[in-house]
Amino acid sequence: MAYEFTVPDMACSACSDTITKAIHAIDAGATVQTDVKTKQVNVDTEAAEADIRRAIADAGYTIA
Ligand SMILES: [Cu+2]
Incomplete structure (x- = not known):
């Protein structure tokens, strides 16, 4: 599935x-x-959207 997230605190490379x-770890x-x-x-992934959201959050970022 393809998902699109907005992560406002993603500031640099x-x-x-x-x-x-973090996503590749999932x-x-x-x-x-x-x-x-x-x-x-x-993200285009086999993983569930909730798991991707959790991976991004656990990495310290906030999804808008
Ligand atoms: Cu940065």
Whole structure:
């Protein structure tokens, strides 16, 4: 499934890397695209949306 999240506190490429790694820890095969400017995180994954949301939150970021 493809999901789109807005993560306002994703401020730089390090944030983007942290979020991407957190999602890959849940689903290594996930496709993750982030845009620091628009704060969008697009995820194509086999994992449940709730698990992806939890991974992003546990990494220290807030989904709008
Ligand atoms: Cu950052």
